[in-house]
Amino acid sequence: MGAGTGPRGSRPTVADVAREAGxxxxxxxxALGGYGRVREDLRARIREAADRLGYSPNAIARSMRSGGTRSIGFIGADIANPYFAAAMRGVCDVARAEGYEAILFNVDDRLDVERNAVQVLLDKQIDGIVVSPTSVTDVGHLRRAQERGVPVVLLDRTSPLVDADSVVIDNVAAARGATAHLLDRGHRRIGLLASIDPAEGPELVAAPGGAGLGVRGAARPSVDRIRGFLAALDERAVTADRELVRFGPFLDVTTAEREAVALLSLPDPPTAVFAAENVTTQGLYTAARRCGRAVPGDLSLVGFDDLDWTSLVDPPVTVVAQSPIDMGRAAAERLFRRIKGDDAPRERIVLPTRLVVRSSTAEL
Known part of the structure; x- marks a missing residue:
């Protein structure tokens, strides 16, 4: 790369300097802004890289970052969802232990609101951000935060387009295990109910070789759970039926229930269903009652997230359990390592899930 130029002859950016310095x-x-903790050898290496590229910091951006505020930001997709409420608690617990305050934003799964939240945090000279990104493909605002020297950690979702740590679960494996549980009980006509982001939604496609179904789409939790569901069927040589694979923007229980009713009202309905999120789990459970389908006598059901209600209803629901509070803590702990100067390569931290078997599934 020539002096004074970034990619394709553009003015060099912080990202260009970072790449040059490794x-x-x-x-x-x-290092370039003169704040925060950076090892002296790294600071010198970065400045040398900047000199080689002819990098000149933007005076306005430099003036806006003059020191830390002992506060971090948490941007959640939907705080009304118990997952994000618990994750928020984990983030806040770690921040408090570090002597920091957490500034919280609820963005209702809206990218425009998320972009604005990031800008507000930058204006407040925040020290770092934990975010569950609305989009895994439109992340320019997160990269700009990093260019301002603000560490970013992704929660629940990851993106190859932003050089950031992430804390996730193995959604493919979790869905595969849930579906295998139903297959082990003799079910072959198994439905799926999943909530997706329509802007980055999946597309069902013919699997290689023409047998069965595959899914094409961004690596989001919901899409990866569809992948795991289809993989489990394929491993048992069970052909997935397109009309049983239902996904859409089910942002609340009412819309999820409506789709579940349509699924259960098919002329040849499924004998079992895997609901891939907590919202679709509740929607499916209420739809089964509305349709007069006894669980598990008429319908076996596996859901996602071990919320309190799933163990209190009759029958209690078999679920894939994850720990959002532990995920929030892990994300915040990773963020504070970055704030304190850790410059190790980005890390994808995968926390475990487990299948909690209760009484909502039965042998066919």
Whole structure:
């Protein structure tokens, strides 16, 4: 790369300097901005890289970042969802232990609101951000935060387009295990109910070789759970039926229930259904009652997230359990390592899930 130029002859950016120096964008931002903790050897390497590229920091951006505020931001997709409420608690617990305050944003799964939240946090000279990104493909605002020297950690979702740590679960394996549980009980006509982002929604396609179904789409939790569901069927040589695979923007229980009723009202309905989120789990459970389908006598059901209600209803629901509070803690702990100067390569931290078997499934 020539002096004074970034990719394709453009003015060099912090990201260009970071790439030249072999460090993260956030570390380069801190070194070039003269704030935060950066090892002296790294600081010197970054400045040498900046000199080679002819990098000149933007005076306005530099003036807006003059020191830490001992606060971090948490941007949640939907705080009304118990998952994000618990994750928020985990983030806040770690922040408090570190002597920091957490500024919380609920963005209702809207990218425009998320972009604005990031800008507000930057204006407040935040020290770092934990975010569950609305989009895994439109992440320019997160990269810009890093270029300002603000570490970013992704929660629940990851993106190859932003050089950031992430805390996730193995959604493919979790869905595969849930579906295998139903297959082990003799079910072959198994439905799926999943909530997806229509902007990055999946597409069902013919699997290689023409047998069965595959899914094409961004690596989001919901899409990966569809992948796991279809993989489990394929492993048992069970052909997936397109009319049993239902997904859409089911943002509340009412819309999820409506789709579940349509699924259960088919002329040849499924004998079992895997609901891939907590919202679709509740929608499916209420739809079964509305349709007069006894669980598990007429319908076996596996849901996602071990919420309190799933163990209190009759019958209690078999679920894939994850720990959002532990995920929030892990994300915040990783963020504080970055704030304190850790410049190790980005890490994808995968927390475990487990299948909690209760009474909502039965042998066919």
């Amino acid at each position: 460090v993260s964008v956030a570390t380069a931002g801190r």
